[in-house]
Amino acid sequence: MLGVRNATLALSRVNERLFFGVIGFVGVLVVWETTAQLGLYRKSLLSTPSAIWRAALTDFANGSMAPHITTSLSEFAAGFAIAMAVGIPLGLLIGSFRRVDYLFNGLLAGLNATPNVALIPLIILVAGIGYEAKVVVVFLSAFFSVVVTTFTGVSTTAARHLDITRSFGGSRWLAFRTVVLPSTFPFILSGTRIGLGRALVGVVSAEIISANQGLGFYISLYGTFLDTARVMLGIIIFGVFGVVIGEGLRILERRFEVWRPDLHR
Amino acid sequence: MTVATSPAFRTIHPRVRKPRPALMRWYRRNERVVLSVAGVVLFFVVWEIGSAAGFVDKFFFSSPSAIATAGASEVTKARFWDDVRITALELVVGTGASVVLAVPLGIFIGWYRRLSLTFDPWLNFFNALPRVALVPLVVLWFGLDWNMKAVVVFLGGFFAIILPTVEGVRTVERHLLDVSRSFRASSRLIFTSLVIPGTLPFIVSGLRIAVGRVLAGVVIGEFYAQTQGIGVMIYKAEASLQSDRMLFGVLIFTVLGIVLYESVGAAERYFQRWRPVREDEA
Amino acid sequence: MTIDVAREPGQHMALSARGVQMEYRDRQTGHRLLALERVDLDIPDGAFVSLLGPSGCGKSTFLKIVNGLILATAGEIKLHRVAKGREDAMVFQDAALFPWYSVVDNVAYGLVCAGVSRKEARSRAVPYIDLVGLKGFADKYPYQLSGGMQQRANLARALAVDSAILLMDEPFASLDAQTRELMQAELLRIWTAARKTVLFVTHQIDEAVFLSDRVVVMAARPGRVIADIAIDLPRPRSLEMKQTPEFARYEAQIWKLIAHQQPSDTAPVP
Numbered sequence: 001m002l003g004v005r006n007a008t009l010a011l012s013r014v015n016e017r018l019f020f021g022v023i024g025f026v027g028v029l030v031v032w033e034t035t036a037q038l039g040l041y042r043k044s045l046l047s048t049p050s051a052i053w054r055a056a057l058t059d060f061a062n063g064s065m066a067p068h069i070t071t072s073l074s075e076f077a078a079g080f081a082i083a084m085a086v087g088i089p090l091g092l093l094i095g096s097f098r099r100v101d102y103l104f105n106g107l108l109a110g111l112n113a114t115p116n117v118a119l120i121p122l123i124i125l126v127a128g129i130g131y132e133a134k135v136v137v138v139f140l141s142a143f144f145s146v147v148v149t150t151f152t153g154v155s156t157t158a159a160r161h162l163d164i165t166r167s168f169g170g171s172r173w174l175a176f177r178t179v180v181l182p183s184t185f186p187f188i189l190s191g192t193r194i195g196l197g198r199a200l201v202g203v204v205s206a207e208i209i210s211a212n213q214g215l216g217f218y219i220s221l222y223g224t225f226l227d228t229a230r231v232m233l234g235i236i237i238f239g240v241f242g243v244v245i246g247e248g249l250r251i252l253e254r255r256f257e258v259w260r261p262d263l264h265r
Numbered sequence: 266m267t268v269a270t271s272p273a274f275r276t277i278h279p280r281v282r283k284p285r286p287a288l289m290r291w292y293r294r295n296e297r298v299v300l301s302v303a304g305v306v307l308f309f310v311v312w313e314i315g316s317a318a319g320f321v322d323k324f325f326f327s328s329p330s331a332i333a334t335a336g337a338s339e340v341t342k343a344r345f346w347d348d349v350r351i352t353a354l355e356l357v358v359g360t361g362a363s364v365v366l367a368v369p370l371g372i373f374i375g376w377y378r379r380l381s382l383t384f385d386p387w388l389n390f391f392n393a394l395p396r397v398a399l400v401p402l403v404v405l406w407f408g409l410d411w412n413m414k415a416v417v418v419f420l421g422g423f424f425a426i427i428l429p430t431v432e433g434v435r436t437v438e439r440h441l442l443d444v445s446r447s448f449r450a451s452s453r454l455i456f457t458s459l460v461i462p463g464t465l466p467f468i469v470s471g472l473r474i475a476v477g478r479v480l481a482g483v484v485i486g487e488f489y490a491q492t493q494g495i496g497v498m499i500y501k502a503e504a505s506l507q508s509d510r511m512l513f514g515v516l517i518f519t520v521l522g523i524v525l526y527e528s529v530g531a532a533e534r535y536f537q538r539w540r541p542v543r544e545d546e547a
Numbered sequence: 548m549t550i551d552v553a554r555e556p557g558q559h560m561a562l563s564a565r566g567v568q569m570e571y572r573d574r575q576t577g578h579r580l581l582a583l584e585r586v587d588l589d590i591p592d593g594a595f596v597s598l599l600g601p602s603g604c605g606k607s608t609f610l611k612i613v614n615g616l617i618l619a620t621a622g623e624i625k626l627h628r629v630a631k632g633r634e635d636a637m638v639f640q641d642a643a644l645f646p647w648y649s650v651v652d653n654v655a656y657g658l659v660c661a662g663v664s665r666k667e668a669r670s671r672a673v674p675y676i677d678l679v680g681l682k683g684f685a686d687k688y689p690y691q692l693s694g695g696m697q698q699r700a701n702l703a704r705a706l707a708v709d710s711a712i713l714l715m716d717e718p719f720a721s722l723d724a725q726t727r728e729l730m731q732a733e734l735l736r737i738w739t740a741a742r743k744t745v746l747f748v749t750h751q752i753d754e755a756v757f758l759s760d761r762v763v764v765m766a767a768r769p770g771r772v773i774a775d776i777a778i779d780l781p782r783p784r785s786l787e788m789k790q791t792p793e794f795a796r797y798e799a800q801i802w803k804l805i806a807h808q809q810p811s812d813t814a815p816v817p
Binding site for chain 2: 017115232238239
Binding site for chain 1: 616637645688690708
């Protein structure tokens with residue numbers, strides 16, 4: 001009896017969430033469209049959902065949007081992949097040796113506190129304004145959060161877990177593989193989450209400031225033409241991109257961490 | 266015991282303790298701080314020597330001494346202080362507005378469950394959206410002056426603060442309200458004695474995220490607008506190939522970032538002092 | 548694969564400690580603290596000995612020294628060598644399983660540490676999982692087990708390496724009273740089956756009396772041995788034995804010893 005009641009309650013909670021979510025989503029779109037059509041503000045300020053939709057249809061149909069998206073995506077993917085490939089091993093290394101950890105502590109804190117975008121002019125100076133420069137910006141944006149969270153994970157490995165390996169005579173290398181790595185994994189994932197967000201900011205910043213292709217350039221270009229619909233379209237694509245990445249990571253988390261009770265309640 | 270010499274036994278010996286000199290003992294006690302400082306000092310020393318010896322390209326990366334010289338001459342110029350004033354104005358107005366608006370709004374939205382469900386998709390969308398993408402739009406609305414950059418700063422801070430605030434109020438609601446409802450506390454009392462203190466740690470952790478975002482916001486806003494501010498100074502230094510001035514500007518943001526992160530960290534420790542340190546965090 | 552239970556209790560000492568001392572220096576004040584003061588202890592092969600005392604008497608510290616997790620500052624301990632494998636294995640306090648490993652991988656872990664391949668370690672772990680009563684739970688993760696079941700797995704991990712001595716560090720301290728009693732009886736059953744020397748650390752008088760051949764009573768500040776009491780109660784023992792007057796007499800005797808120590812326990816640290 002109780003079980004059935006709980007199940008229906010849970011179902012209604014999910015439905016309630018969906019119901020109000022859809023209301024909020026559609027409601028804002030409707031208010032946005034009607035206020036603009038009624039002339040309550042200038043359409044050039046915010047455009048309208050219908051205008052954005054038309055712009056999307058045109059640009060996707062005539063193929064002018066595709067190269068911008070692929071450029072941004074490939075800059076993003078390359079920079080982020082390098083950040084992971086360098087950042088995770090470096091974080092593991094720093095965290096595994098207490099003194100190395102101390103040595104890099106202040107330095108990484110300082111680099112982490114520096115807004116990454118402030119380094120864009122330096123990167124332009126060194127690497128120009130092409131594809132490589134964007135990859136470097138994305139890399140730098142994601143790198144520090146990946147390194148910092150990874151080594152935090154390693155250095156906070158529970159002492160009582162490390163004692164078990166030592167107690168049974170296991171080597172340090174075995175402790176690293178069987179204790180440090182699995183207990184650091186959640187930290188690496190959260191570093192990945194933060195890093196992805198920052199990498200996305202990196203792509204947009206680099207492209208808005210100086211580029212001749214990419215979504216950020218698209219937004220910036222149509223901003224100067226006062227074509228608000230296309231500016232909004234670019235923004236929305238970035239937003240959707242961000243949401244998709246976040247959700248994808250959540251699915252990945254559930255999949256890889258079957259042992260964490262808090263993730264599959 | 267006769268067994269003492271028998272090879273049939275494995276003997277566990279005590280640690281042989283060597284007396285350490287006083288300096289060594291002091292180092293052991295302060296190893297963390299000493300090595301952290303050493304790491305930073307070493308970084309600058311290698312940079313300096315490297316640029317003098319030629320394996321760090323001076324044209325791109327300058328050198329600490331050149332940056333210090335550029336900084337020293339910079340602070341004597343009135344134009345530099347104008348830039349500082351503009352950047353500070355943008356940061357203070359933008360961040361202040363984001364705190365003043367996001368906190369009450371977040372508490373309000375979080376307090377009414379259905380309202381928070383209604384706003385959920387949009388809040389999540391704006392949080393996932395890289396806010397810098399909004400810069401060209403903000404320029405369409407506000408032009409290129411300082412108020413446009415303050416808005417960019419505001420957008421960075423606002424979503425970073427409002428999401429944890431909503432989350433905080435909801436958590437408090439779930440965990441604590443049963444207690445006070447069973448004591449028949451008034452809504453007003455519930456609000457001031459439970460919701461506000463319970464949400465504070467969440468607001469503070471939102472502030473920590475906001476620090477990075479407002480700084481990124483002010484820099485990107487100034488780069489884009491190219492009017493006035495430390496960001497413009499960095500950008501113009503790059504355009505005229507003065508890497509020492511450029512890096513001096515970057516270092517200003519680094520120092521600002523460290524100061525802001527440390528203050529938020531201090532606030533975090535203060536508001537979470539009642540929370541016991543978990544074993545795996547220690 | 549079956550468990551080799553052919554080990555006959557011998558005449559030799561499985562463990563023999565002489566003058567074991569553990570001294571800490573407080574990092575802030577620089578004061579020296581004696582966690583253990585000249586501990587002598589002989590444990591014959593096959594015996595069940597408990598170290599009993601209040602918290603801070605150094606009983607767990609002694610266990611960790613035997614296990615090699617920490618080094619004493621003076622004295623030495625001799626462990627009777629075994630033909631293969633380790634002399635000793637530790638059963639840790641609560642939450643000592645790896646949450647990211649299933650039961651079978653946790654139980655096999657001690658063997659993996661000893662260099663056994665993961666595949667073989669898994670198959671050798673299975674009979675021990677059965678022995679501690681976890682049959683059918685091999686593929687569960689720790690969060691899916693109750694506290695008592697987690698401690699069974701913890702015990703199985705130590706048993707699986709087939710050491711001569713089992714070191715048990717308050718393994719039932721975090722269990723509720725009923726589960727604890729049940730686990731005590733279970734431990735005696737498993738001990739009878741596996742014939743091992745056990746050094747059991749606890750702060751519960753009834754637990755020590757019920758399980759042990761000998762109860763070594765310790766006091767705090769400095770941590771030291773104040774009594775060594777042989778428990779002459781017949782084996783096999785069942786939980787009903789706790790109701791007998793003989794049992795109560797042992798409890799009262801030990802309680803008096805510990806209560807006598809109370810004043811010095813609250814005295815300021817020298």
